[in-house]
Each structure stands twice: as C-alpha cells, then as structure tokens.
Amino acid sequence: MQTSPEKASNDRTRIIRDGLRRRHTSEQIFRGLGIAAIAIALGFVALLFVDVFRKGVPAFVQSNLHLSVTFDAEVIDVGPAPARADFPSDAEYTAASLKWQRDLALLNWNTIVEASLRKAAPEGFEIDSRQIQSIPETNARHQIREMFVRDPSLLGQTVEVDVLASANAANWIKGNIDRSLGDAQQQLSAPARQLIDTFVENGTISNGFAWTIFTNVDSRAAPASAGLLGAFVGTLWMMLIVVLLAVPIGVAAAIYLEEFAPKSRLTDLIEVNINNLAAVPSIVFGLLGAAVFINWFHLPISAPLVGGLVLTLMTLPTIIIATRGALMGVSPALRQAALGMGASKTQMVFHHVLPTTFPSILTATILGVAHALGETAPLLLIGMKAFVASVPATPLDQAAALPVQIYLWQGNENRNFFEPRTAAAIMVLLAVMILLNGAAIYLRSRLEKRA
Template sequence: MRAGLGRRHMTENLFRFFGIAAIVAALGFVAILFIDVLSKGIPAFVQTNLRLEVTFDPEVLDIEPAPALQEGQSQADYRAARLAWERQVAMLNWNRIIEEALRRAAPAGFEIDSRQILSIPETDARHVVRALFVANPDLLGQTVPVDLVASANTDNWVKGSINRDLGDTQQQLSAPARALIDHFETEGVITSGFAWGLFTNVDSRSAPASAGLAGAFMGSFYMMLIVIVLAVPIGVGSAIYLEEFAPKSRFTDLIEVNINNLAAVPSIVFGLLGAAVFINYFKLPLSAPLAGGLVLTLMTLPTIIIATRAALQGVSPSLRQAALGMGASKTQMVFHHVLPVTFPSILTATIIGVAQAIGETAPLLLIGMNAFVASVPATPLDQATALPVQIYLWQANENRNFFEARTSAAIIVLLAFMITLNAIAIFLRSRLERRA
C-alpha cells in the first residue's frame, strides 16, 4: 500500500509538473512572438523628417497670380479658371524648389548632383510643397519652414537599418547623400517624430516612406461589420432552429454533419467559393469589402452555429420544463428563458469567429483584395484591401530594410484592432452575465 501510495503521489506530481511546463512553454512562445513583433515594429512608428526653409522663388515659379472671383462671374466659370491655374501650377519645377532648400541647408561648397540630393526627401515632397502653394498663393516670394518626410533609404540610414560599413556598391544611397544626411542630422535639419502617416495615408509604391494603412484598415472595418451583421444573427438563428425546433430526422442529421465538416474546411476553399459565386455569378465588385465580408461570413458561420448549439445544450432541462409548466409556449420558452442564459456563450462564439475572420488572408487573395488600391474605401462596394493582405504585400516588398519594420507595425495594428473588438465583446458579455 505504501509503494502504491508513493507511485500515485509521484504520478500526481509528474502530471502537475507537465501541466505547469506546458503552460509556461505556451506563454513563453507567445511572449517570444510579441517581443519579436514589438521589437521590429515599434521603430516603424517613428518617422524621419526634414525641416527645411523652402523659398517659393518667383524665378522658378513663373506663373500668373491665382484667379479671383470676379463680379458677375459664375461659380462654374470661377472653378474652371481655378482648375486651369492649378494645372499650370502642377507643371512647375517643384523639385528645383526642394533642391534649392536642401542646398541652402548643406555646408558651403558641398558637391552633390541633383539626383543624389533629391534622394534624401521622399518622392512626394514636391506634392506637399505644391499643395502648400495652391492653398496659399501669397507664399510666392516668401521663405517658410516646411516639414517633409525623408525617403525610405534615408530612414534606413538614420535608424541604422543598413550596415554603414558596406561598400558604396552595396549601399542604397550615394556617398555624398549619406554624408549630407549625417550633416543634416547633426545640425537638426533631420528630426524624428511619430509616424502619423502610417494611420492616415494609403499604400504607395512611388513614395514608400509615406505608405500607410488607412485604406486597409477601413477595408477590414467594413468586412468585420458585414461579418457581425450577417454571421451572428444567421448563425444564432440556425443554431436555435436546429437545437430547439427542427425535428430529428436524417435530413437534420445530414445538416449537422455538414456544418461540423464545414468548420474544418481550409479557408482557401471558401475563397474559391466566393470567387465563383459572389464575383463570377452575382457580379459583385472585384476587391470590394462586400465580397470579402460575405466570404468571411460563410467561413465564420459554422463556428458560431456549433458554439451556440453547445451553449443551448448546456442549459439545464429543468429551466425548459419550468417555463413550459408555467404555461409558456415553446417559442416563449426559448426566447424568454433559454436564450438570455446563453448570451454570454454566444458572445464568446462571436469573439472566436470574428477573431478567426479578421486574420484570414488566403480567401481574400482569391477575390482580388491583393490589388494595389491607393484610396480609402467610402462604402463596402469600393475597391479596398485588408490589413492581413497589406501585411502580406509589405512582407514581399523588395526594400526589406524598410518594410520589415512596417510589416511588424502593421501586425501590431492588426492585433490592436482584433483585441479592441474582443474587448468590446467581453465587456458586453460581462454585462450580460451580471444581468443573468
């Protein structure tokens, strides 16, 4: 008996040890994941900027004054004249304005050609300066401080993302440009600030340092809105009917088996289904959040149905019997007594389903949401991309030194978005549990 008792104690201790070890290992892997993502992504939230004194030289900006609204002139004629003037403004040599500002900030006698010096600011810097002039034509002949975004290569050099000991042939910037960047950094011309553009700008191929997640974020938001609006009521309603009202027959058994099988179907199959049905048959717009939301709804439905049915099965039969015994109909028993008890579990199912859908990439690729979209979708019918797809596109970018950090930053934003949705659902669940 003593030997058997010792073996039982040893077995219990081993079980406890392996259980604690499994928990520690799981938490350790999660910690490694978050530490790796945060360490790589946090630097991307800091943007390298240039603080330049820009002179709107009249000799370079040889253009007539901006048209003013004349007495008796219609608004249509004024807008036409204004648009014609803005087209002329767009044809001016704004790169020369920026180049002269950079040369004035450089040391006296510093030799660098135009192509090399213009590689320091981002390529869309001319659009920024031009927009300032269009907004205020009185700037002609004045010198004003302007903040410009540094190029991706400049950002890499300042942050040390590229080895400075590499030879000139392996560097992304020329030797004069690198030397001038170091001078700008010493003199305070180059500064660092929070990368607001990461949240307010859309993706950009011509100006990678200005690329942002605004379009992808809104695309994901519209898709999750569609998933919540469609998948939750349809999934919960289907589970209630199958569990409480549907007669037990071979047909309902077949439906249950297929629902369980659909929960295990790879997500890429749902993408093929969405491309065949929603894109080819129903002719929904390609790369639209509506099509993506419908695909993710189909993928989420089995999870919500299975979890809701499990919650309904967990309700004590005495509750049903008591409701029926008090004269309630079956519908009243289900909706007034059984369903309120299962609301917390249904919200848990919704959390699981939405968390699974928000991170899916494969089905969205098959319906065209990997297309380059340089605009923020105004409606679910507009072309858009999604946060997981944007991460996939940035991960494949050839400028690895710059976009590796941007990719990790996008992952942080995606995780924050998912955690926010889950926190809202958990808050609602806790409120419902207190009421119950």
C-alpha cells in the same frame, strides 16, 4: 507456514503505501509535464511578441526634414490664382481654377525642394541634383505644391516646412543598412549619406512619431509615407458585414436546429455538414467566393462587400456550433418551468432560454470575428491583394485589408525599410484582435452578472 495476522496487516499497509506513493509520484509527474507544456507554449508566444515588437517599434519613428522653403516667383510663373469676381459664372470660374492648377502641376517643384536642401547644406558642399533629391521623399514636391494651391499668397515668401525623409534616407539614419558596406552596395550615394549625417547633427533632420502609419494610405511612389488607413477602413467594412450577416443568421440557424427542427436524416445531414464546414480550410471559402460572388453575381473585385461575404461564410459554422452548445447547456428545468407556467414553445425559447445564453453567444461571435479578422488566404483569392491607394467610402469601393497589407509589405523589394513596417502592421492587427477579445471578456462578465 502461515503468517501471523500482525505481519499480514503490515504487508497490506506497506502495499497500500507503495501504491499511494506511486500514484502521488505519477500525479506530480503529470502536473509537472502540464506546467512545463504551458510554460513552453507561453514562452514561444512571448518570443513571438518580443520579436514582433523588437522589429516593429522602430517603424513608429519617422525621419523629418525641417526646410526653409522659398516659393520663388521665377519658378512659379503661372500668374495669380483666379478670383470668383472676375468671372460671370461658376462654370467659367471652375474651368479657370482647374487650368491654373494644371499649370501648377506642370511646374518643376523639385527645383524648389532642391533649393531648400542646398540652403540647409553646409556652404560649398558639392552634390549633384539627383543625389540631393534622393534625401526627401518623392511626395515632398506634391506637399509643397498643395500648400501653394491652398494659399497662393505664399508666392515670394519663405516658410518653414516639414517633409518626410525618403525610405532610403530613413534606412541610413536608423541603421537598417550596414554602414561599412561599399558604395556599390549602398542605397544612397556617398555625398547623400554624408549630407544626411550633417543634417542629423545640425537638427535639419529629426525623428518623431510616425503618425503617417495611421493617417496615410499605402504608397509605392513614396514608401516612407505609406500607411494603413485604407486597409484599416477596408477591414472595418468587412467586419461590419460579418457582424450584420453572420450573427443573426448563425444564431437563428442554431435556434432552429436545436429547438424546433424535427429529428430526421435531413437535420442529421445538416448538422454533419455544419461540423465539417468548421474544419474546411479558409482558402476553400476564398475559391467559393471567387466563383459565386465575383463570377456569378459579378460583384466588384477587391471590394469589402465580397470579402465580408466570404468571411461570413467562414464564420457561420463557428457561431452555429457555439450557439447550439450554449443552448444545450441550459437546464431542462428552465424549459419545463416556462412551459408549466403556460408559455408557448416560442416564448419559452426567446423569453427564457435564449437570454441565458447571451454571454456564450456574444463570446463566440467576437472570437469568430477576431478569427476572421486575421484571415488572408480567402481575401487573396477574391482580388484584395491589388494595390489600392485610397480609403473605401462604401463596401463596394476597392480596398485592401490589414492581413493583405501585411502580406504585400512583406514582399516589398525594399526589405530594409518594409520589414519593420510589416512588423508594425502586425502589431496593429494584434492590438485590434486583443481589443476584440477584451471586449468579449468584459461584455460576458457584465451579462453574466445581470443574469
């Protein structure tokens, strides 16, 4: 039986509508899955940031002891500081000054610190010497000694001095350790904990912003004063080396391969190897750096120069690939127009093609440097995990790096104190990386407007 034309038309319309409905449903499902994937990814990133900030923010608060320090003449009995007028030559004056400072270093400055603490304690409070000296940081005696070295006229005077509380005292004040634990499980004795609580109540101990994180180098003898300055400067040296080496070499290699190199098996092999190097694990570059730069060229271990060279090798493939992609994206009409106006091939590349790729090259460079900034494995293999308590003045000086400093603090045995400090170091590293990414976005937008 044949269907009427009207019925056939209705059937076709129904089939088309069903097909459209299925397509729209599929599109909505796909769009919903995409939005869900993005939401989940952003949720995990937000969870990471919240966790890091929750743990790291308390580390930016430090506990300070406000003490009245008396420079007792009976303890400081090394005589007056040498005067230049008393010596016929600079050499004799320098020798006498060094001897005077050595004599000062041999004095028991802990006695002065302890006397200041007992003066601040309630009258009649009983605590032995070892217990009371566990409250201030161990570098308090050095701080007071340096004050006297700078100003010997302090002898016999009483001055107000702020010193850091020890890491164990900071743990107790901030609640990083459970107060309900028994004495055997506490880091401080019961009298020391009681005296700390008294100091907090009467204002002898107060909290302030931990500038020492930014102004001090790492320290094992005085953990509460440990900072990131040495690691931060070491990282800056490495990033400077990466920018000075990786950018010109990477851009030049990309220009040659894309614009000037003849198509041959050799260039194909080079291109394949560059793409493969971009996927090589970073620890392999660390092995290469240890074998070549340290064992062969005998460059100093744990130096920013070696770290910068290793990170340069790791960043080069990224810059080369990104620059070649930018060059390939330039319209052939621009090349043809430049050549048609009489420009040579070199002029065409450097005067017309390359300037249009500056935004992409700049973005790739900053992102490559930001990626290198967070690398830890290659730096560990070239010896940058060593404890360095100094600020590197040159790229050849021993130094740490921010990722390695995070690694070292994470493994510190005083977990209650250094876990928040590790999170704070991560916050600093993330801030530097965000600034680099923000600079890439800003400079790219400026260059694109000019273009």
